[in-house]
Structure formats: structure tokens, C-alpha cells
Amino acid sequence: MLNFDFYNPTHIAFGKGRIADLATLVPAHAHVLILLxxxxxxxxxxxxxxxxxxxxRQVSEFNGIEPNPSFExxxxxxxQIKKEKIDFLLAVGGGSVLDGTKFVAAASLYEGDPTEILSSFGAKIxxxxPFGSVLTLPATGSEMNNGGVITIKSRGAKLPFLNNNVFPRFSVLDPTKTYTLPQRQLANGVVDAFIHVMExxxxYPVGGVIQDRFAESLLLTLIEQGPLAVESTDYTARANLMWTATLALNGLIAAGVPSDWGTHMIGHEMTAKYGIxxxxxxxxxxxxxxxxxxxxKQEKLLQYAKRVWQIxxxxxxxxxxxxIAKTRAFFESLGLPTHLAAYDIGxxxxxxxxxxxxxxxxxxxGERHEVxxxxxxxxLEAAL
Known part of the structure; x- marks a missing residue:
């Protein structure tokens, strides 16, 4: 029997021209720090x-948040927030900027060593x-969830955190803001969202029929619309990619069902070590x-094969x-290698x-903590 709570307070303003909504979404007398x-x-x-x-409104800027945002x-x-007495944050960018803003939002009010936010996986927040976001790169779903991943360069560690205090108050999603993105970033976004759903x-089955069907619809949408979004500036394709990436990691498809995240944890270490x-x-x-x-994973693999790939x-x-071959071929078709050899890792x-x-x-x-x-x-040897 399914048994769960679902909580997500983020307001979404979706569509062309919705950046104008900031006029009412941001408090009228806020001193805003835009993070870029x-x-x-x-x-x-x-x-x-x-x-x-x-x-x-009084507005300041903070520039230079890295693709893998660093603690340092x-x-x-x-x-800067403490010096200038900032009271509202606005992330303008992709998932890395949003993740970084979430950490900054928590660290600015944290009374201890801010590394504890990461070493506790966010439990000490x-x-x-308060903060909001203007999303420019669909991929991570950070615009509508309560998590992030931060790199501590001095330790060579890339660490995730989760806490309900770091949900965005709102996120503005304008698909036209993706029009100037390089194909590489768009392709990365398609695959990132796809694997968020897969995780x-x-x-294994637990009777989450709606969650399964919802997840499958997201995967099918990415398979259909993802290549179109990468290859052209078609508004419909970009809009569907942006919304799918948001829904892939806003908590809905995870409600009441087990999650894996083993792929992500191994992937984080590859990024931290090799910068991929x-x-x-x-x-x-x-x-x-x-x-x-x-x-x-046999039961779900067979379900995935039949419902998503019609095998x-x-x-x-x-x-x-x-x-597995279809999955690998999909990633490769978007230009993402599926073997370590592509990165000279042996x-x-x-x-x-x-x-x-x-x-x-x-x-x-893994979902049963058996990996x-x-x-x-x-x-990793199978990925050589």
C-alpha cells in the first residue's frame, strides 16, 4: 500500500514573457542579489x-558561479550578502546557479561551520x-525541488544536500531563454532529465501505478521531443523539454516509491575527479x-522495455x-558517449x-543499499 506525504511550495510562472512577473513575485521593498x-x-x-x-528595487549582482558550483x-x-544586508536572492541561470543559490540561502543564516550543511546532507539547515529563480537551462529540476549538489574543491568532494527550507519561492520558466544555448548543453539537459526519471x-514494483505511468510519459516525451529541442529552436519542443525536466525531479514521481540514485553518486565522483x-x-x-x-531490477527493466521502447x-x-542497447543508443544519438574509454579512463x-x-x-x-x-x-568495469 502506498503511504506518503508530498510537499512543494514553489510557484511556477511558465511561458514566453513571464520574466515580467518578477514585478509582483519579488517583495516590493527587497534588496535583491542576482546570482549568475x-x-x-x-x-x-x-x-x-x-x-x-x-x-x-535595490539590486546587486554576484557573478561567476561555476558549472559545478564550489563551496569556496x-x-x-x-x-557579500552580509556586507550589503541583502534580504532576497534571485538565481538567473541553470541548475548550477540554482543549486549554488540554495546553498547560499542556507549558509547566509547558518550559525556554525557552513561545511556542516553538506556533511549532514542538508539535515542541519x-x-x-527567501529566493526565487529565472531558469535558462532545462536539466536538473532544481527550480522546483529542495536539493542541490556543491563541490568542496579543497576536499575533492561533490556533495548533495536536501532540506525543505531551500525550496524556491517561485521559478520563472521561459522556453525562449533556451534559444541561445549550445547544442551540447541542451543534449546534456535531455540526458540529465532522462536519468533523473530513471533513478x-x-x-522494483510497489504498486505505484500512477507514478510509473507518469514516469514513462516523461521518458517518452524526452525520447520524442529531446532531439527536436537539441536540433532546433522550435518553441513547442523547448517548452516540453523545460517542463519535463522540471517534473522529472520535483518529487511527484518519487512520492511513495523507492528511488535508486546510485548512478548519480558514482557520477558525482567522476565529475569531482575528472571534471566531466x-x-x-x-x-x-x-x-x-x-x-x-x-x-x-528485472521486473522494472522488463516493464521499461515494453512500455517505453515497445520491445x-x-x-x-x-x-x-x-x-539497455536502446538506452545507450539514445544517449549516443545526442552526442553523449556511454563508455569510460571516451574520457581516457581505464x-x-x-x-x-x-x-x-x-x-x-x-x-x-541503490534502492536496497546493496551496491x-x-x-x-x-x-565501472562494465562501462569501460
């Missing part, structure tokens, strides 16, 4: 739209500054994870093999990744 990544929001006019919508950089934003779907794009690490790990854990002919093993690299997993306590991964370091090694 690179220069794209400034160059493509998004930042000007944001500033226009904010009107006469974000603490500079915390210093008791309050956070919550490809576990997050989505690209996932594209390498997931097909190998499906192969190594095909017995534990019905052959033995169970044949059907699962075909589903046996020595596998040992280095396993060492980091052990150092960070990632020794019992030991030995199993993680098998996964």
Missing part, C-alpha cells in the same frame, strides 16, 4: 529583462533566505548499472538486453573513483 553563472544572461538580454522587471566561490556570495522509476559534465557521467554509468543490476519479442534476457581511473566513493561513505548505494564498492567496481 557566466556571461550568457548578460549577453542575450535576459539580465536586462530581469532588472527591468525588478523596477526600483559561494562563500564569497555569503560575505533550519532556516534559509526514481527503475527500482554531470550528464555525461550519468550517460556512462546508467547503461552499465542496468547491466550489472539486471537481476535485482516485446524474445526471452526476458533478450528484452532486457535490447532495452582501470587506474576506476580505482580512483572507488577510493572517492569510499572516502565519502558511498558504500551502500557495495565491489558492485560499483563491476558497474
Amino acid at each position: 553563472g557566466g556571461e550568457s544572461a548578460r549577453k542575450n538580454g535576459t539580465l536586462d529583462e530581469v532588472r527591468t522587471a525588478l523596477g526600483s 566561490k559561494l562563500m564569497l556570495a555569503v560575505e 533550519t532556516q534559509a533566505m 526514481q522509476y527503475l527500482t 559534465d554531470h550528464a555525461r557521467t550519468l550517460a556512462v554509468v546508467l547503461p552499465a548499472m542496468m547491466q550489472i543490476r539486471r537481476v535485482a 516485446t519479442e524474445g526471452s526476458d534476457d533478450d528484452i532486457i538486453d535490447a532495452a 582501470e587506474d581511473g576506476i580505482t580512483a573513483i572507488l577510493k572517492q566513493l569510499e572516502e565519502h561513505g558511498m558504500v551502500a548505494l 557495495t564498492l565491489a558492485e560499483s567496481r563491476k558497474v
Whole structure:
């Protein structure tokens, strides 16, 4: 029997021209800090739209949040907030900027060592500054969830955190803001969203029929609309990609059902060690994870094969093999390699990744916590 609570307070303003809604979404007398990544929001006019919508409010900026946001950089934003007496944060960018803003929102009001936010996976957060977001890159779902991932460079650690205090108050999603994105980033976004769904779907049956059907619809949408969104500036395709990426990780499809996240934990260590794009690490790990854990995941793998890829002919093993091959081919068709060899990572690299997993306590991964370091090694070896 399903038994769960679902909580998500984020207001979504979706569609062309919705940046203008900031005029009413942001408190009228707020001193706003806009947090940014690179220069794209400034160059493509998004930042000007944001500033226009904010009107006469006092506005400051913090620039340079990295693609894998670092603790060290974000603490500079915390210093600026305290110095300038900022009282509202506005993330303008993709998932990295949003994740970084969530951490800054919590760290600005945290009374202890802010690294404790990450070492406790967010459990020690008791309050956070209010913030909203203007999303420019669909991928992570951070615009409508309560989590993030931050890198502590000094430790070589990429650590996730979750806490209900860091839900955005609102997020503005204008698909036209994706028009200037490079194809690489769009392709990464498609695969990132796809694997977010898979981590919550490809576990074992618990009677979550609606969650399963919802997850399958998201996967089918990404398979259909993802390539269109990467190849063109078609508004419908970009809008469907943006909304699918949001729904992939806002908690709905995870309500009352088990989740895996083993692929993500291994992928995080690959990014921390080798600097590979997050989505690209996932594209390498997931097909190998499906192969190594095909017995534990058999029921869901067969369901996935039949409902998502319409594979019905052959033995169970044949059907699962075909589903894994289809998944791998989909990622490759978008330009994301699915083997470690593409990144010149061999046996020595596998040992280095396993060492980091052990150092960070990632020794019992998966929906049943049965993916030991030995199993993680098998996964990485299958990805060579």
C-alpha cells in the first residue's frame, strides 16, 4: 500500500514573457542579489529583462558561479550578502546557479561551520533566505525541488544536500531563454532529465501505478521531443523539454516509491575527479548499472522495455538486453558517449573513483543499499 506525504511550495510562472512577473513575485521593498553563472544572461538580454522587471528595487549582482558550483566561490556570495544586508536572492541561470543559490540561502543564516550543511546532507539547515529563480537551462529540476549538489574543491568532494527550507519561492520558466544555448548543453539537459526519471522509476514494483505511468510519459516525451529541442529552436519542443525536466525531479514521481540514485553518486565522483559534465557521467554509468543490476531490477527493466521502447519479442534476457542497447543508443544519438574509454579512463581511473566513493561513505548505494564498492567496481568495469 502506498503511504506518503508530498510537499512543494514553489510557484511556477511558465511561458514566453513571464520574466515580467518578477514585478509582483519579488517583495516590493527587497534588496535583491542576482546570482549568475557566466556571461550568457548578460549577453542575450535576459539580465536586462530581469532588472527591468525588478523596477526600483535595490539590486546587486554576484557573478561567476561555476558549472559545478564550489563551496569556496559561494562563500564569497555569503560575505557579500552580509556586507550589503541583502534580504532576497534571485538565481538567473541553470541548475548550477540554482543549486549554488540554495546553498547560499542556507549558509547566509547558518550559525556554525557552513561545511556542516553538506556533511549532514542538508539535515542541519533550519532556516534559509527567501529566493526565487529565472531558469535558462532545462536539466536538473532544481527550480522546483529542495536539493542541490556543491563541490568542496579543497576536499575533492561533490556533495548533495536536501532540506525543505531551500525550496524556491517561485521559478520563472521561459522556453525562449533556451534559444541561445549550445547544442551540447541542451543534449546534456535531455540526458540529465532522462536519468533523473530513471533513478526514481527503475527500482522494483510497489504498486505505484500512477507514478510509473507518469514516469514513462516523461521518458517518452524526452525520447520524442529531446532531439527536436537539441536540433532546433522550435518553441513547442523547448517548452516540453523545460517542463519535463522540471517534473522529472520535483518529487511527484518519487512520492511513495523507492528511488535508486546510485548512478548519480558514482557520477558525482567522476565529475569531482575528472571534471566531466554531470550528464555525461550519468550517460556512462546508467547503461552499465542496468547491466550489472539486471537481476535485482528485472521486473522494472522488463516493464521499461515494453512500455517505453515497445520491445516485446524474445526471452526476458533478450528484452532486457535490447532495452539497455536502446538506452545507450539514445544517449549516443545526442552526442553523449556511454563508455569510460571516451574520457581516457581505464582501470587506474576506476580505482580512483572507488577510493572517492569510499572516502565519502558511498558504500551502500541503490534502492536496497546493496551496491557495495565491489558492485560499483563491476558497474565501472562494465562501462569501460
